[in-house]
Amino acid sequence: MTQYLITTFTDSTGQTFTEVTKARENQTFTVVLAESKEEAIKEYEQDKGWQDFIKTLTEETE
DSSP states (O other): OEEEEEEEEEEESEEEEEEEEOTTOOOOOOOOOOOHHHHHHHHHHHHHHHHHHHHHHHHOOO
């Protein structure tokens, strides 16, 4: 299934804009909560590690 990133923002005049970005075939989108770009990367890498670990456990039990 194709991923889409939907971004909504309001400009200084109060007008709301919505943009839709389609992920390319070799691209995925992940949203993380962070105070900085560096923290976002750290959070993503930690979460990705857990996802890989869970995937490994799932594959071993099949």
